Every structure is written in C-alpha cells, then in structure tokens.
Amino acid sequence: MFSASPDDDRRAILHLDVRLHPDDRDLTGPEWAEVAHRLARAAGIEIPGKGHGCRWIAVQAQPRRLDLIAKLIHLDGAWHAPPADVLRRLAAEARRIEQDLQLIPVPAAASARADSRLAQTASAQLASVLAQLADEQAGALTVVRKLVEHVAYLIASPPGSDTAHRLELIARRLHTIQQDLDATADHLVQPRASTFPCTVQRPVHRTL
Template sequence: MIPYIHETEFFPSIPLSAALDRPIAEQNVLGDLVVASAPLDPTVAEGSPQEWTFAEWEEYLIAPQSLAPYAAGPNANAPEIFHLVVRLHPADRELRRSEWAEIAQRLSRVAGLAPAGDEQACRWVALQARPSRLNVIANLVRGDGVWARQPYPLVRALVEECRRIEADLGLVPAQPQGGRPLTARLPAERIALPKPVAGQSPPAVAAQLATVMCQLADETNGPIASVRGLVEQAAYRLESLPHAYGPEAGHRLEWIARRLYGIQQDLKATAANLPGANQRAAPAPRMPTPQPAPTRHSR
C-alpha cells in the first residue's frame, strides 16, 4: 500500500473529480463509491452518505471555510482541501467495503483529520471509485474553526500506518526488503498455446485456450500483471518528481495501467464464455521468486 499526498486545493470539486476519474454532473449521486466519511451535517442534505449528490459533498466539504473564528493555515493564503490517495499492490486481493472503510478511518486519524473522541474534527469523505485505490478528501479547517494539527513529517506517519494496515489485513507489503520498493514478479515461465492434437473435441480445445487466457490475466503471476505493476510503480515515481512533466507523465501511465487492468478482465470474461471453460485445468502452482542479490547504495 502506497500513500500519495496531492497538493492542497481551494475547492473540493477538483479532488472529488480526480477521485472519480470521470466527468460527473452536480446532481449525480455518488452512491456506493463513498465507503466512509466523518459524521454528516443534516443541514446540507438528508439521507445516508450513499444518497448524497456530488454538489452536496462539495457543500459539505467547503462549509468549514465560513466558520468563525477562522484560523489561518501555515500561511495566510494556504488552501484548505486535503487530498490523500492510497494504492494497493496489483497482487493484492479484492477488499471488502468494510475493509476500505477501516483503511479510510485509520488514515484519517493518523493524518490528524479525525483524532479519536474529537467532536470538532475535520470533515472528510473516502471514495473507492477506481480499482485498488482509495481517495480521502478533507477540509483542514476543523469544526471549531481551528486549522487541523497534522503530524510532522506527515508522509512518514502515513507510510508507517500503511505498513501496519498491510500486516493487519494480510496485504502485499510495499517495501518487503529493507525499504526497497517491491518490483512486479515476472512469470516463472513463458506461457505458450497448447499444440493441436488430432481428434481432439472442440470443447477440449476451448478449455485449453480458456486456461491460457486465465494464465495471461492472472493477478498473481501473469505477464500482464507484471507489466501493470511496473507501469504503476513508474507512475508513482513520476508523480513524486518536482518537475512539471512528472505528474502529467505519471497520470498518463496510470491510465495505461487501468487499460491493462481492463484487458485482464476482458480476457477472464472471454475465457468464462468459451465452451468447455468449466473443464479448465487447475492453475499451475506458483513458483518461488528468487531473491535478488543485495545492492550497495552510495550516498
């Protein structure tokens, strides 16, 4: 699990739109994309969080900016809208809604948005609108008009909590070997089409090909998952560069990774619809990944 903090904004519509990753009208309901939030203000809208529209979430998040007394941030013109993104490893299992909610609540506490037992905590919402990704968006102005106190350094606190969440939920660790980034695993061997056999029935041939397609789309040891993992890691490293070209290139790589994920899903769906797909052979056991030799770093 890798956390990434975006630059703060003046308006919540910007991070909300980025989290949804698609155009959306103000009257659209976000529904089950909302996995957790701070206690809602009934003066903004009625109903559960899943019934609120995009415009209502905007109003909810921007409202603290009008509170009095108003405490300025680190500088007088600092924007108030905080945006945190966490991404899972491509090999991680699909999380339940309750697990996403737990992650959001734990990260909001560590980020200083919602300290335990604080009735004047920040307003925040967590959206799970993209595969293996969670967005937490908050207003750093608390309910009492005071600017939230966040730990320093914030990134370190979030990374340490992500490591604890990985251990508690059984997720793939982002840095399993002495702080070195986890690289995508390459397939143990090249996948090849089975050779045609004389007299083989069409359902048997289809079942063999379905097996190959499932191996290609496998999230654990498939070649597309390996490529997708490398692309996502490159995107993360580009987004962290201070130069203007980094975030733009990183965003393009994120879209490439998403298309690769769509290809995996299409392969699985095609395999499932082939005649004889239920006769597929059991997947081959996963081969142990050789440990890389230690690398000496110079300073």
C-alpha cells in the first residue's frame, strides 16, 4: 500500500515490510543487512556508485521482521521516481533471497496471490497517472491541446492557412488520445475475476 500526500497525488515514503516464514531459521545480522541492501537496490532507492540517492534506513523493531523506509524526496527537493516495474523487481528479488539464504519458498498459491496483489497495485497507479493526464479540466494534455487550438485560431487568417490546418489536426489527435487514456484508466481499475483472494501471506510487502 502507499502513503500519499494529503491530495493523494505523490508518494513521498517507501516502506518495505519483510517477514520470515514461521518455519524459517533466524537470520544473522549480516544476513538481514544483505536483505535490506538487495531490496533497496531492487526498489531503485540504492544505486551502486551513486552517492546522492534516496535517504533510507532498515530497522528491526520486531523479531524476524525487517522494515525498510526510504524518503523519495532528495535533499535538493527533487522527487525520486521508482522503476516502473518496481513491484515485479521486488517480488523477483524476494524469490532470489529465499533461494540464496536457503529460506522456505513461498508456496505457488501464495506467490500467485502476491503477484495478483502487485499487479492490481501497479494497475491502480498507472490508472491514476493516465486519469490525471487525460483530465479535461486541468490535465497536461488538455493544457497542450487548448494551447494548440488557440494558436490555430490566431493564425487562421487568411482562410486555408496550412499551418493552422495542421494545428487543428494535432488538436483533434490529442483529444482522441485523451479519450483513449481515459478509457484505459477506467479499464485498469475495473474489478477482475481471480481464483485467488487478494491477500499476501508473506514475502516482501511494499507499503508506500
């Protein structure tokens, strides 16, 4: 899950919740440190060789559990954008960690439920971005389209201006794109039939 700003527009905090299976062995301090750094790299908040990335910490407030928390706003005020496939990367790294540290693998059904949950979260994020772009009142494409329409109107004299005609065609295409994006956003958030409940039993949970 994600923790967003009061306007629900940007995600400033990344929280990864990692828990061991009840039958897993206890990990040593260095092993927990390895888990934290590997997941931080998979999430894109730690980049080898880059000294000014995101600020993050990993803590163990409870036994057999690790909480990794990162701030996605750099010291200069710039926002950090996680990789587009961050959910898939985290899930894949969790599977590799299980194998490398000889932990109990997630059962196939639980893994499928986790993948389903991750896919739903990614779809909801993309739907939000597409809806913002396509918004007819203040979306970025609306602003561009209205500017194009305004310029086309200003240079439409004399009648038949080739440039004005091209701008009108561009405006129409932008409007079509907006409609397509809006329809796609609606499709992404439609409930999907699934044979698995939308709960994740163990692996790496991303809480933002």
